[in-house]
Amino acid sequence: MDDRDYEIIMLLAETKNITHAAQRLYMSQSTLSKRIKLMEKELGQTIMLRSRQGVHFTPAGEILITHAKSITQHIRTLKQELALDNGTVHGTLRLGVSINFAHFFLARTLQALKIHYPRITPHIKTNQSRYIYHALWHHQIDAAIVRGEFADWSGQRLHLFSEKICLIYSEKKDIDFRSAPYISRQTDLHMENSVLQWLRENNLSINTLNTGITVDGIQTVVSMVEAGLGWAIVPEICLSHFKGSVMPLNFTNGQPLIRNTYLLYTMDMLALPQLHAFVQFLTHHKGDLYV
Missing domain, CATH: 1.10.10.10 (Winged helix-like DNA-binding domain superfamily/Winged helix DNA-binding domain)
Structure with missing residues (x-):
């Protein structure tokens, strides 16, 4: 063979x-x-x-x-x-990336990476975070940029940024959260549990809300809210161009609802010079890239 x-x-x-x-x-x-x-x-x-x-x-x-x-x-x-030549980092970086991170931040990340390491060739796989995490577990990628919490991860975890979770609705009309359509989407268990906890603390229940609209894709949710079709709870990452009302959410104890984004990798894979360089690059530049 x-x-x-x-x-x-x-x-x-x-x-x-x-x-x-x-x-x-x-x-x-x-x-x-x-x-x-x-x-x-x-x-x-x-x-x-x-x-x-x-x-x-x-x-x-x-x-x-x-x-x-x-x-x-x-x-x-x-x-x-063997591809290392005079201290210049070469090679293919197999990177799995959350769809939402890819939509809002991947281009600027790769653009900045190219300036610092022009001979690194990124090979990108995008999907929902849970599938990217699965690919990392099965060694199909070198590292993963995921959103949300993965408590069973025992490898290295670099925190990239946190963002607020917000309730949004159109400014075109007042809205009754109990009767107006709640526009929902599939997300990870941690995010879902946080939203459910906030609803309970505010005397709302997913079972009594008007939950007739469920879509796949955060941008679709935002577009439907802008059109006045209902309200939603979404992470702040998608709201830079949103035209409507935005209300950051807090639990009753004052703690804000947040969503974290991480780079996950293992120490073994740091033997790859291009991954080591990428980790160092994000460690030093995440504050400039993700503001």
């Missing part, structure tokens, strides 16, 4: 789908299938089963995945360290 075989195994472990893996590898499904058969012949084991539901790895295949992760990481670390 060679480097390409290990890349194939890692992609199949991620996608669980022959078609999707073949597309990302820029090869035909038949070529990929032949490559898998050659691997199985070399190993003397069936490593995966195929069905209409996708790829299912056998116990032998699961062992192969574990070793493929280790081998590809060692090869990648070797190549990145």
Whole structure:
């Protein structure tokens, strides 16, 4: 087996789908299938089963995945360290980023990073924070920028910024929060629990609110509120151009509702010089980038 075989195994472990893996590898499904058969012949084991539901790895295949992760990481670390030239940091930075962070802050972050480290090549994956966190756990990315709390994370955590959680509604008309539509969206458990606590403390209940509107996307929420279609509770990150009323929320004890954004990574991955440089860059410049 060679480097390409290990890349194939890692992609199949991620996608669980022959078609999707073949597309990302820029090869035909038949070529990929032949490559898998050659691997199985070399190993003397069936490593995966195929069905209409996708790829299912056998116990032998699961062992192969574990070793493929280790081998590809060692090869990648070797190549990145060899790429260092006269103290200049080279290499690809595999970074997972929350969708909302990507929308509002990613461009300025990468622009500033390019000035300081022009030979770092960012490879960005964007998704909701919980999926980015999952990708970090499964070593699909080098580091993750996530929003919200992940209490089970045992690695390194760099706090980037905090923001207020606000109640918003249109200035076009007065609003009765009990009867007007509450525009909600899917979010993480910590944010959801904070909102529910604030509602309870203010004699409001999610069960008695007019909750007929649920959307996927924070910008959609803001647009609907601006149009006078209801009210919502959102983080401050999306309100720089909002035209309406904004009320930062506090619990009854005076503590503000806030949402934190973090860079998550592990000490092991700091062996990658480009990640080490990125961590140092954010440590020193986060106050300028995220104000």
